[in-house]
Amino acid sequence: MKTLGILLSTAGLAGAGAIALASPAQAVEEANCPGARPISSAQIFRDNKPPGWGDIKLVRDNCSQYWAEVVMDAKLPRYAMSTAILVQTGGSNNGRTxxxxxxxxxxxxxxxxxxxxxxxxxxxxxxxxxxxxxxxYHNFGSGWSKISENRTARTR
Known part of the structure:
Protein backbone atom coordinates (compact mmCIF):
# COMPACT_ATOMS: atom_id res chain seq x y z
CA MET A 1 0.00 0.00 0.00
CA LYS A 2 2.91 2.32 0.76
CA THR A 3 4.25 1.78 -2.76
CA LEU A 4 0.81 2.47 -4.21
CA GLY A 5 0.66 5.73 -2.23
CA ILE A 6 4.04 6.81 -3.53
CA LEU A 7 3.05 5.99 -7.10
CA LEU A 8 -0.23 7.84 -6.77
CA SER A 9 1.34 10.92 -5.21
CA THR A 10 4.01 10.92 -7.92
CA ALA A 11 1.28 10.82 -10.54
CA GLY A 12 -0.67 13.55 -8.76
CA LEU A 13 -3.52 11.24 -7.80
CA ALA A 14 -3.35 11.49 -4.00
CA GLY A 15 -6.32 11.54 -1.64
CA ALA A 16 -9.57 9.79 -2.49
CA GLY A 17 -8.13 8.36 -5.69
CA ALA A 18 -5.98 5.98 -3.63
CA ILE A 19 -9.08 4.43 -2.09
CA ALA A 20 -10.76 4.16 -5.49
CA LEU A 21 -7.78 2.31 -6.96
CA ALA A 22 -7.34 -0.10 -4.01
CA SER A 23 -9.33 -3.30 -4.16
CA PRO A 24 -12.70 -2.94 -2.40
CA ALA A 25 -11.94 -5.81 0.00
CA GLN A 26 -8.56 -4.32 0.91
CA ALA A 27 -10.06 -0.87 1.54
CA VAL A 28 -12.82 -2.34 3.76
CA GLU A 29 -10.32 -4.49 5.70
CA GLU A 30 -8.03 -1.53 6.42
CA ALA A 31 -10.93 0.69 7.42
CA ASN A 32 -12.44 -1.93 9.75
CA CYS A 33 -9.16 -3.13 11.31
CA PRO A 34 -7.17 -0.07 12.36
CA GLY A 35 -4.59 0.02 15.08
CA ALA A 36 -1.84 -2.06 13.47
CA ARG A 37 1.16 -1.95 15.80
CA PRO A 38 4.32 -3.95 16.35
CA ILE A 39 3.96 -6.18 19.41
CA SER A 40 7.52 -7.53 19.23
CA SER A 41 10.59 -6.57 17.21
CA ALA A 42 14.29 -7.36 16.85
CA GLN A 43 17.22 -5.97 14.88
CA ILE A 44 18.70 -7.90 11.97
CA PHE A 45 22.46 -8.50 12.35
CA ARG A 46 24.87 -10.05 9.88
CA ASP A 47 26.88 -12.85 11.50
CA ASN A 48 25.03 -12.04 14.76
CA LYS A 49 27.12 -8.87 15.24
CA PRO A 50 26.19 -5.17 15.19
CA PRO A 51 25.59 -2.92 13.40
CA GLY A 52 21.98 -3.73 12.62
CA TRP A 53 20.80 -3.74 8.99
CA GLY A 54 17.07 -3.63 9.58
CA ASP A 55 14.25 -4.83 11.81
CA ILE A 56 11.88 -7.78 11.97
CA LYS A 57 8.46 -6.98 13.47
CA LEU A 58 5.55 -9.05 14.65
CA VAL A 59 2.49 -6.89 14.00
CA ARG A 60 -1.11 -7.13 15.24
CA ASP A 61 -4.21 -5.07 14.44
CA ASN A 62 -7.46 -4.53 16.34
CA CYS A 63 -9.12 -7.46 14.49
CA SER A 64 -6.68 -10.01 15.97
CA GLN A 65 -4.79 -10.35 12.69
CA TYR A 66 -1.06 -11.07 12.94
CA TRP A 67 1.73 -10.76 10.38
CA ALA A 68 5.50 -10.49 10.13
CA GLU A 69 7.17 -7.52 8.48
CA VAL A 70 10.83 -6.98 7.63
CA VAL A 71 12.13 -3.43 7.17
CA MET A 72 15.69 -3.04 5.92
CA ASP A 73 17.59 0.17 6.76
CA ALA A 74 18.47 0.80 3.10
CA LYS A 75 17.29 -0.43 -0.30
CA LEU A 76 18.80 -3.80 -1.11
CA PRO A 77 21.51 -4.11 -3.77
CA ARG A 78 21.00 -6.41 -6.77
CA TYR A 79 22.76 -9.37 -5.13
CA ALA A 80 20.62 -9.36 -1.96
CA MET A 81 17.18 -10.62 -0.95
CA SER A 82 15.32 -10.63 2.37
CA THR A 83 12.08 -12.11 3.63
CA ALA A 84 9.90 -12.21 6.74
CA ILE A 85 8.51 -15.47 8.09
CA LEU A 86 5.50 -15.83 10.40
CA VAL A 87 5.49 -18.98 12.54
CA GLN A 88 2.25 -19.94 14.31
CA THR A 89 2.51 -22.19 17.37
CA GLY A 90 -0.41 -23.86 19.14
CA GLY A 91 -4.05 -24.09 18.20
CA SER A 92 -5.39 -25.79 15.09
CA ASN A 93 -2.66 -24.36 12.84
CA ASN A 94 0.29 -25.40 15.01
CA GLY A 95 3.51 -25.17 13.01
CA ARG A 96 2.10 -23.14 10.14
CA THR A 97 4.81 -21.06 8.47
CA TYR A 137 20.42 -13.82 1.51
CA HIS A 138 23.22 -12.88 -0.91
CA ASN A 139 23.91 -14.29 -4.37
CA PHE A 140 27.22 -13.40 -6.01
CA GLY A 141 26.67 -15.89 -8.84
CA SER A 142 26.78 -19.26 -7.10
CA GLY A 143 23.26 -19.35 -5.64
CA TRP A 144 21.52 -17.82 -2.64
CA SER A 145 23.33 -18.10 0.71
CA LYS A 146 21.75 -17.09 4.02
CA ILE A 147 23.89 -14.39 5.63
CA SER A 148 21.66 -13.33 8.53
CA GLU A 149 18.65 -14.38 10.57
CA ASN A 150 16.94 -13.05 13.65
CA ARG A 151 13.59 -13.52 15.32
CA THR A 152 11.22 -11.77 17.65
CA ALA A 153 10.13 -13.20 20.96
CA ARG A 154 7.23 -15.65 20.70
CA THR A 155 4.14 -13.77 21.78
CA ARG A 156 0.40 -13.40 21.45
Whole structure:
Protein backbone atom coordinates (compact mmCIF):
# COMPACT_ATOMS: atom_id res chain seq x y z
CA MET A 1 0.00 0.00 0.00
CA LYS A 2 2.91 2.32 0.76
CA THR A 3 4.25 1.78 -2.76
CA LEU A 4 0.81 2.47 -4.21
CA GLY A 5 0.66 5.73 -2.23
CA ILE A 6 4.04 6.81 -3.53
CA LEU A 7 3.05 5.99 -7.10
CA LEU A 8 -0.23 7.84 -6.77
CA SER A 9 1.34 10.92 -5.21
CA THR A 10 4.01 10.92 -7.92
CA ALA A 11 1.28 10.82 -10.54
CA GLY A 12 -0.67 13.55 -8.76
CA LEU A 13 -3.52 11.24 -7.80
CA ALA A 14 -3.35 11.49 -4.00
CA GLY A 15 -6.32 11.54 -1.64
CA ALA A 16 -9.57 9.79 -2.49
CA GLY A 17 -8.13 8.36 -5.69
CA ALA A 18 -5.98 5.98 -3.63
CA ILE A 19 -9.08 4.43 -2.09
CA ALA A 20 -10.76 4.16 -5.49
CA LEU A 21 -7.78 2.31 -6.96
CA ALA A 22 -7.34 -0.10 -4.01
CA SER A 23 -9.33 -3.30 -4.16
CA PRO A 24 -12.70 -2.94 -2.40
CA ALA A 25 -11.94 -5.81 0.00
CA GLN A 26 -8.56 -4.32 0.91
CA ALA A 27 -10.06 -0.87 1.54
CA VAL A 28 -12.82 -2.34 3.76
CA GLU A 29 -10.32 -4.49 5.70
CA GLU A 30 -8.03 -1.53 6.42
CA ALA A 31 -10.93 0.69 7.42
CA ASN A 32 -12.44 -1.93 9.75
CA CYS A 33 -9.16 -3.13 11.31
CA PRO A 34 -7.17 -0.07 12.36
CA GLY A 35 -4.59 0.02 15.08
CA ALA A 36 -1.84 -2.06 13.47
CA ARG A 37 1.16 -1.95 15.80
CA PRO A 38 4.32 -3.95 16.35
CA ILE A 39 3.96 -6.18 19.41
CA SER A 40 7.52 -7.53 19.23
CA SER A 41 10.59 -6.57 17.21
CA ALA A 42 14.29 -7.36 16.85
CA GLN A 43 17.22 -5.97 14.88
CA ILE A 44 18.70 -7.90 11.97
CA PHE A 45 22.46 -8.50 12.35
CA ARG A 46 24.87 -10.05 9.88
CA ASP A 47 26.88 -12.85 11.50
CA ASN A 48 25.03 -12.04 14.76
CA LYS A 49 27.12 -8.87 15.24
CA PRO A 50 26.19 -5.17 15.19
CA PRO A 51 25.59 -2.92 13.40
CA GLY A 52 21.98 -3.73 12.62
CA TRP A 53 20.80 -3.74 8.99
CA GLY A 54 17.07 -3.63 9.58
CA ASP A 55 14.25 -4.83 11.81
CA ILE A 56 11.88 -7.78 11.97
CA LYS A 57 8.46 -6.98 13.47
CA LEU A 58 5.55 -9.05 14.65
CA VAL A 59 2.49 -6.89 14.00
CA ARG A 60 -1.11 -7.13 15.24
CA ASP A 61 -4.21 -5.07 14.44
CA ASN A 62 -7.46 -4.53 16.34
CA CYS A 63 -9.12 -7.46 14.49
CA SER A 64 -6.68 -10.01 15.97
CA GLN A 65 -4.79 -10.35 12.69
CA TYR A 66 -1.06 -11.07 12.94
CA TRP A 67 1.73 -10.76 10.38
CA ALA A 68 5.50 -10.49 10.13
CA GLU A 69 7.17 -7.52 8.48
CA VAL A 70 10.83 -6.98 7.63
CA VAL A 71 12.13 -3.43 7.17
CA MET A 72 15.69 -3.04 5.92
CA ASP A 73 17.59 0.17 6.76
CA ALA A 74 18.47 0.80 3.10
CA LYS A 75 17.29 -0.43 -0.30
CA LEU A 76 18.80 -3.80 -1.11
CA PRO A 77 21.51 -4.11 -3.77
CA ARG A 78 21.00 -6.41 -6.77
CA TYR A 79 22.76 -9.37 -5.13
CA ALA A 80 20.62 -9.36 -1.96
CA MET A 81 17.18 -10.62 -0.95
CA SER A 82 15.32 -10.63 2.37
CA THR A 83 12.08 -12.11 3.63
CA ALA A 84 9.90 -12.21 6.74
CA ILE A 85 8.51 -15.47 8.09
CA LEU A 86 5.50 -15.83 10.40
CA VAL A 87 5.49 -18.98 12.54
CA GLN A 88 2.25 -19.94 14.31
CA THR A 89 2.51 -22.19 17.37
CA GLY A 90 -0.41 -23.86 19.14
CA GLY A 91 -4.05 -24.09 18.20
CA SER A 92 -5.39 -25.79 15.09
CA ASN A 93 -2.66 -24.36 12.84
CA ASN A 94 0.29 -25.40 15.01
CA GLY A 95 3.51 -25.17 13.01
CA ARG A 96 2.10 -23.14 10.14
CA THR A 97 4.81 -21.06 8.47
CA UNK A 98 4.14 -18.21 6.02
CA UNK A 99 6.64 -15.99 4.18
CA UNK A 100 6.38 -12.74 2.23
CA UNK A 101 6.12 -14.94 -0.89
CA UNK A 102 3.06 -16.83 0.44
CA UNK A 103 -0.31 -16.03 -1.13
CA UNK A 104 -1.50 -12.74 0.39
CA UNK A 105 2.04 -11.56 1.19
CA UNK A 106 3.82 -8.72 -0.61
CA UNK A 107 6.72 -10.75 -2.06
CA UNK A 108 10.30 -10.94 -0.79
CA UNK A 109 12.42 -7.80 -0.55
CA UNK A 110 14.58 -7.63 -3.69
CA UNK A 111 16.95 -5.11 -5.27
CA UNK A 112 15.77 -1.53 -4.81
CA UNK A 113 13.22 -2.40 -2.09
CA UNK A 114 13.26 -2.14 1.72
CA UNK A 115 10.22 -3.95 3.11
CA UNK A 116 7.84 -6.88 2.81
CA UNK A 117 5.13 -8.52 4.90
CA UNK A 118 3.60 -11.95 5.21
CA UNK A 119 -0.12 -12.64 4.75
CA UNK A 120 -2.29 -11.67 7.71
CA UNK A 121 -3.48 -14.49 9.96
CA UNK A 122 -6.59 -14.03 12.11
CA UNK A 123 -6.43 -15.78 15.46
CA UNK A 124 -8.79 -15.52 18.41
CA UNK A 125 -7.39 -18.68 20.02
CA UNK A 126 -5.55 -17.56 23.17
CA UNK A 127 -3.39 -20.69 23.11
CA UNK A 128 -1.85 -19.62 19.79
CA UNK A 129 1.43 -17.69 19.75
CA UNK A 130 3.43 -16.17 16.90
CA UNK A 131 7.08 -15.53 16.11
CA UNK A 132 8.43 -13.34 13.30
CA UNK A 133 11.72 -14.33 11.65
CA UNK A 134 13.83 -12.32 9.18
CA UNK A 135 16.30 -13.90 6.78
CA UNK A 136 18.68 -12.14 4.45
CA TYR A 137 20.42 -13.82 1.51
CA HIS A 138 23.22 -12.88 -0.91
CA ASN A 139 23.91 -14.29 -4.37
CA PHE A 140 27.22 -13.40 -6.01
CA GLY A 141 26.67 -15.89 -8.84
CA SER A 142 26.78 -19.26 -7.10
CA GLY A 143 23.26 -19.35 -5.64
CA TRP A 144 21.52 -17.82 -2.64
CA SER A 145 23.33 -18.10 0.71
CA LYS A 146 21.75 -17.09 4.02
CA ILE A 147 23.89 -14.39 5.63
CA SER A 148 21.66 -13.33 8.53
CA GLU A 149 18.65 -14.38 10.57
CA ASN A 150 16.94 -13.05 13.65
CA ARG A 151 13.59 -13.52 15.32
CA THR A 152 11.22 -11.77 17.65
CA ALA A 153 10.13 -13.20 20.96
CA ARG A 154 7.23 -15.65 20.70
CA THR A 155 4.14 -13.77 21.78
CA ARG A 156 0.40 -13.40 21.45
Missing amino acids: LTCDSSGGTGAVVAGQRTCRTPKVKSLDTSTTFTAIARE
